[in-house]
Amino acid sequence: QQPVQSPQAVILREGEDAVINCSSSKALYSVHWYRQKHGEAPVFLMILLKGGEQKGHDKISASFNEKKQQSSLYLTASQLSYSGTYFCGTDLIIQGAQKLVFGQGTRLTINP
Amino acid sequence: DSGVTQTPKHLITATGQRVTLRCSPRSGDLSVYWYQQSLDQGLQFLIQYYNGEERAKGNILERFSAQQFPDLHSELNLSSLELGDSALYFCASSEGLTIDGYTFGSGTRLTVV
Numbered sequence: 648q649q650p651v652q653s654p655q656a657v658i659l660r661e662g663e664d665a666v667i668n669c670s671s672s673k674a675l676y677s678v679h680w681y682r683q684k685h686g687e688a689p690v691f692l693m694i695l696l697k698g699g700e701q702k703g704h705d706k707i708s709a710s711f712n713e714k715k716q717q718s719s720l721y722l723t724a725s726q727l728s729y730s731g732t733y734f735c736g737t738d739l740i741i742q743g744a745q746k747l748v749f750g751q752g753t754r755l756t757i758n759p
Numbered sequence: 760d761s762g763v764t765q766t767p768k769h770l771i772t773a774t775g776q777r778v779t780l781r782c783s784p785r786s787g788d789l790s791v792y793w794y795q796q797s798l799d800q801g802l803q804f805l806i807q808y809y810n811g812e813e814r815a816k817g818n819i820l821e822r823f824s825a826q827q828f829p830d831l832h833s834e835l836n837l838s839s840l841e842l843g844d845s846a847l848y849f850c851a852s853s854e855g856l857t858i859d860g861y862t863f864g865s866g867t868r869l870t871v872v
Contacts, residue, residue, distance in 0.1 A: 649801075679860065688761065688849060688863035689802065734802060736861075746815040747792070747861060749802040 650737045652750035659757050667720040667753045669735030678711050678718040679736035730757045763864035765850050771870045777838040780867045782850030791833040796847040840871045
């Protein structure tokens with residue numbers, strides 16, 4: 648049930664681009680993306696709904712391919728503040744209630 | 760401040776003991792979720808409540824239990840604690856039952872010695 652993220656870790660220089668992938672073996676209704684800085688709570692970035700909709704947030708965008716059961720998070724011209732662990736979450740609807748299952752995370756390090 | 764309040768922030772206790780973690784959801788949110796995050800691990804879903812009722816269960820141990828009260832705050836009870844229970848416990852809330860972004864609290868760091 649747990650989605651699989653790749654890569655597990657990325658190290659970039661400031662200004663470089665990164666792509667984080669998330670795939671699931673189950674049909675997806677939506678994909679969530681969160682960022683967690685060390686010792687802090689995960690922070691919601693965006694939700695993507697089925698239909699291949701692409702969303703953006705500043706220089707962070709994401710796509711969702713429902714047929715492939717995959718989502719990708721794109722970080723463009725990365726900033727130092729982008730460092731952290733990124734989690735994708737896929738939701739399972741059980742008895743009408745959403746249950747969000749998270750991937751194992753991708754640790755992103757941005758160096759000056 | 761995310762609007763989700765968790766107390767206490769830190770808890771150190773001995774094996775075999777029982778503790779209670781508390782969560783107040785963001786104003787207007789009816790769903791509360793509990794997650795466990797062990798060192799360098801992902802977020803493991805424990806349990807969900809909606810408007811006072813249990814709605815979904817994850818990999819929650821029998822030694823753990825939770826409830827949501829009429830004022831919508833929730834408590835996670837952990838008993839017969841073991842060293843392996845040491846982790847960050849997060850509470851999150853959302854408005855309803857389905858597709859919605861979660862707002863996480865700052866977590867309770869539990870250390871079992």
